[in-house]
Amino acid sequence: MDTAYDPSSEAELPSCSGCRKRKLKCSRQKPACSNCERLQTTCVYEGRRAKPGLKSGAVEGLNQRLGMVPMLMLRSWLTERQKRQETSRKRRRYETSEEEPRRGEYDVIDEVLDDLIDAYFSHVQPWIPMINMRDFRTRAHDNRDQVKVILQAMAVAALRYLEPDGEPLSAEFVKNETCKLRRTVLLDALDGLTVENLQALIIIAFTDIGDGNLDKAWPIIGSLTRTVEYMELSVEAEDRHQRPAVLPPTACLPPPLKWVEEEERRRVFWNIFILDRFSSVVKGWNTSLTAADVCRRLPICGGKWFEDEPAVTPYFGIWDRSRAKIGNSITFLPGHYPSPSHSAGAEATDTESSHGPKTSSTVDMSMVGAFAYYVESIESLSQITTYFLQTRIDFNNRQEVSSWLTRFKELDLRLVHWKMYLPQQWKDSGISREAMPGVMDPNMTVANATHNISLILLHQRIAYPDAELSGIRLPSLCSADTCYNAAMETANMTTKYLEGSSSNLPVSPQLGICAFVSGRVFLVHCRYYKTTLAEEFNVLMDNLREMSRRWHGHRMQHDQQSCFFSQLSDRLNNLYYEYQGTEEATPNSGRPKEQTDVALGHISNHPNTYQQTCPPQTNAASQFSTLAPPRQSGRIICNITDSDGQ
Incomplete structure (x- = not known):
């Protein structure tokens, strides 16, 4: 039962x-x-049986499990990555910082501190010489927090060149890490008025320009030019004076503890000055640091600074805008002066001018080095842009035309004298110097190349006159010779520098500008005078590609991301096809048509054929003529006027 x-x-x-x-x-x-x-x-x-429907908490549990999927995938990817990197423990430990989002950026620097400092001083410091290497190494180990923001900026600039244990870092890691570090530097460096913050921002601005991110660099440069004045670094300590203010002014910086620190502050200012002039020349903007703001001595020779050997250099003369207007003579405006009482805004004798014969015993240039001459050359370029190219002239007014031609002669004479009175060791960019014979100095190479494009920009309007100048008798053929020879020298100079330096060392964006302007004038000369395009045009195109490759370092060797040098190369390539009249054939035809530069204007076809009529200038071109055969990649050989059919 x-x-x-x-x-x-x-x-x-x-x-x-x-x-x-x-x-x-x-x-x-x-x-x-x-x-x-x-x-x-x-x-x-x-x-x-359970009641129909989802059990209590089922949805929450499912969401939690789904949320774990990306983490599990990341963990699996990391595991595979670590297996591939087992042969390099140090590099594996360094790469782990990318995989741990909560790990501070500072830990990344700790891993390879010495390697990072070495990479910065070998790859970046030559172009923005403002940090004393010996002093900084001591501070980096003994007082890390004080230079933390500089170390982070150094990582942004130099991480792409690091090779821990002889193996480069991954491109993705470098890209992500530099992006994070850049944001950190900007937040920290704009949070106070210190020399270290200025140095960090200079490094970031320099890197942004080289990366081709000019729109990111301009706000930083604008901030630097104002901040350096607030901190009174635009004037020498003995020349500072209190200005009337609503609130009593306070000193932003304590006095320097030693001469090396004082010179470092001076060099910080001059690097900001160069960035200000660079942005003004490239974009046509007004300069921010003017004669009213600046009363500074030129930087001393780098060797004496490194060895802590104090010396005195002359003040550098910056023109007052009102005195340098066309119609006023600039012949006796001094380039250097021994004391503020002999500033560029005051009258000076011919002997006080650095661009005249060296008969003045009051101006001693023996203590300056290549960096000081770079400052001079970029200021000359800025003067030509501001006081000649950007000046509006009524070419129907005889008086204005006469003043314009007088200014042209005055500027040309100053450029000729600058090169003529260079010390012999710097005329060939340092090849003949005793300290490092046969080695071209980076800053002096840029200084000489900048001098060449100053000649080109000064002479190009007269060398290749447009219809507006058709009724004026001009020495066009002599100016064309000057432009052509300057471009030839730049091509030879940049080639020799690239061939003589290590293939992994980057170059300054200013050198890229020099190559671009020189290549452009070859195109204009070819079309205007109906001549065959110079072979040096191809050399300059190759040099720009090589500069681009060097700038990327190990970061983007297999990536198509552009940088400032590749942008210049593309512009020059587009100008070539535009002048050739076959823009549709260019590989970059998908891009908007490049507008012809305002400085050059639309080049018309000239009925005369070109013949060299003026003797070549006595410059250093011959000293760069003994070069190895140019690289053969990407050659462009043609006659533009033939393909134009004109």
Whole structure:
């Protein structure tokens, strides 16, 4: 009777699994229901059925499990990555910083501190010489927090060149890490007025320009030019004076503890000055640091600074805008002066001018080095842009035309004298110097190349006159010779520098500008005078590509991301096809058509053929003529006027 049917248990039992599968009405008998007895199958009663629908907490649990999927995938990827990097423990430990989002950027620098400092001083410091290497190494180990922002900026600039244990860092890691570090530097460096913050921002601005991110660099440069004045670094300590103000002024910086620190502050200012002039020349903007703001001595020779050998250099003269307007003579505006009382805003004798014969015993240039001459050359370029190219002239007005031609002669004479009175060791960019014979100095190379494009920009309007100048007798052929020879020298100079330096060392964006302007004048000369395009045009195109490759370092060797040098190369390439009249053939034809530069204007076809009529200038071109055969990649050989059919 134990197995008898019990109605109470039937109400509690669910249908057996067999009846549910067959969709039959179950009698719910034990040990077997009627259907299972009839079919002679095992009758199984499962536990009480749950109510239909999702159980409580099921959705939350599912979301939690889905949220773990990216983490599990990342963990799997990291595991595979670590397996591939087992041969390099140091590099594996360094790369882990990318995989741990909460790990501070400072830990990345700690891993390879010495390697990072070495990479910065070998790759970046030559172009923005403002940090004393010996002093900084001591501070980096003894007082890390004080130079933390500089170290982070150094990582942004030099991480792409690091090779821990001889193996370069991954491109993705460098890209992500530099992006994070750049944001950190900007936040920290704009949070106070210190020399370290200025140095960090200079490094970031320099890197942004080289990366081709000019729109990111301009706000930083604008901030630097104002901040350096607030901190009174635009004037020498003995020349500072309090200005009337509503609130009593407070000193932003303590006095320097030693001469090396004082010179470092001076160099910080001059690097900001160069960035200000660079942005003004490239974009046509007004300069921010003017004669009213600046009263500074030129930087001393780098060797004396490194060895802590104090010396005095002359003040550098910056022209006052009102005195340098066309119509006022600039012949006697001094380039250097021994004291503020002989500033560029005051009258000076011919002997006080650095651009005249060196008969003045009051101006001693023996203590300056290549960096000081770079400052001079970029200021000359800025003067030509501001006080000649950007000046509006009514060419129907004889008096204005006469003043314009007088200014042209004055500027040309100053450029000729600058090169003429350079010390012999710097005329060839340092090849003949005793300290490092045969090695071209980076800053002096840029200084000489900048001098060449100053000549080009000064002479190009006269060398290739447009219709507006058709009624004026001009020495066009002599100016064309000057432009052509300057471009030739730049091509030879940049080639020799690239061939003589290590293939992994980057170059300054200013050198790229020099190559671009020189290449552009070859195109203009070819079209205007109906001559064959100079082979040096191809050399300059190759040099720009090489500069681009060097700038990227190990970061983007297989990536198509552009930089400032590749942008210049593309512009020059587009100008070539534009002048050739076959723009649709250019590989960059998908891009908007490049507008012809305002400085050059739209070059018309000239009826005369070109013949060299003026003797070549006595410059250093011959000293760069003995070069190895130019690289053969990407050659462009043609006659533009032939393909134009004109």
